[in-house]
Amino acid sequence: MILDAKTRERMNEIPDTASRTLTQGQIEFLRRYGETKRTEVGQVLIRAGDISSDFIVVLEGEVEVIDNFAGEARTMGVLRAGLFGGELNMLTGQALYLSFVVSQGGKVLAIPREQLKEVVTEDPTLSDIILKAFLARRSIGMRAGVGLRIIGSRHSSDATRLREFAARNQLVHGWIELEEDPRAEALLEEFGAKPSDTPVIIWQGKEVLRNPTIAELARTIGLEVDATGGRTYDLVVVGAGPAGLGASVYGASEGPLPSPSSRWPWGGRPAPAPG
Numbered sequence: 001m002i003l004d005a006k007t008r009e010r011m012n013e014i015p016d017t018a019s020r021t022l023t024q025g026q027i028e029f030l031r032r033y034g035e036t037k038r039t040e041v042g043q044v045l046i047r048a049g050d051i052s053s054d055f056i057v058v059l060e061g062e063v064e065v066i067d068n069f070a071g072e073a074r075t076m077g078v079l080r081a082g083l084f085g086g087e088l089n090m091l092t093g094q095a096l097y098l099s100f101v102v103s104q105g106g107k108v109l110a111i112p113r114e115q116l117k118e119v120v121t122e123d124p125t126l127s128d129i130i131l132k133a134f135l136a137r138r139s140i141g142m143r144a145g146v147g148l149r150i151i152g153s154r155h156s157s158d159a160t161r162l163r164e165f166a167a168r169n170q171l172v173h174g175w176i177e178l179e180e181d182p183r184a185e186a187l188l189e190e191f192g193a194k195p196s197d198t199p200v201i202i203w204q205g206k207e208v209l210r211n212p213t214i215a216e217l218a219r220t221i222g223l224e225v226d227a228t229g230g231r232t233y234d235l236v237v238v239g240a241g242p243a244g245l246g247a248s249v250y251g252a253s254e255g256p257l258p259s260p261s262s263r264w265p266w267g268g269r270p271a272p273a274p275g
């Protein structure tokens with residue numbers, strides 16, 4: 001990814017891992033998982049907000065990486081032949097926060113998300129290149145303040161709650177301080193909100209959430225677990241700290257329980273919990 005001068009200046013250093021050019025051999029290998037498509041200037045290959053976009057490898061031409069916010073399209077980088085477009089949210093199933101638009105017609109290799117997951121699990125070298133690039137891009141995005149925007153006061157406990165949630169879930173986001181950032185009030189006005197509505201979240205440069213609950217925010221940005229209704233789980237682990245990891249390892253080592261009737265080893269049913 002080649003970043004424009006302003007962005008480069010703002011971020012000082014761009015890790016090489018974010019913009020590794022794939023070798024011809026790697027591209028040939030990836031062809032098994034996707035489809036070659038012709039591209040035309042202006043074509044949107046990945047649209048911010050999508051959750052099912054293809055991973056793309058530029059074969060010919062150029063693709064711009066764009067952050068759309070408050071009616072302003074900012075070019076974050078340009079992908080040329082051999083570079084690939086995508087970000088970590090493709091693997092986690094969350095909505096993407098940048099758009100990828102063709103600036104010079106040519107060809108791309110488009111790989112559906114499910115096939116990308118196969119590549120990442122099957123080929124250690126490509127997996128390493130793709131994951132490192134995705135992580136480096138996430139870190140660039142964090143420093144550039146793209147993605148979700150949170151406008152609020154640093155003295156507000158609700159703003160802290162939302163910022164903490166964004167930070168703990170490593171959501172790419174920008175923080176706009178109501179009292180200090182000169183853009184804050186103008187932005188609120190542009191999105192039809194008032195300072196008294198803050199903290200305000202702006203998602204994909206258009207959707208406005210006024211002091212949302214964590215659940216509302218998570219739903220809006222597609223941060224949901226696909227726990228299909230009606231399915232019974234032997235064990236659900238929430239939280240990936242040492243206790244969660246321990247529970248997962250022990251749960252996995254015990255294996256699945258054989259049948260519902262044998263789940264309670266002493267026969268019958270467990271007594272209801274007291275209270």
Ligand SMILES: Cc1cc2nc3c(=O)[nH]c(=O)nc-3n(C[C@H](O)[C@H](O)[C@H](O)COP(=O)(O)OP(=O)(O)OC[C@H]3O[C@@H](n4cnc5c(N)ncnc54)[C@H](O)[C@@H]3O)c2cc1C
Pocket residue numbers: 168238239240241242243244
């Ligand atoms: C500053 C500091 C230094 C420490 N140093 C050491 C040390 O040197 N050695 C040592 O042995 N211990 C140390 N500890 C203690 C150690 O970190 C804790 O004992 C340990 O992390 C507890 O593990 P846990 O899994 O119970 O909880 P946590 O580590 O807190 O993990 C809980 C996880 O669940 C996630 N979570 C919570 N709610 C939800 C939700 N609703 N949905 C999804 N995820 C959720 C949280 O984000 C978190 O990742 C230190 C602690 C601190 C604060």
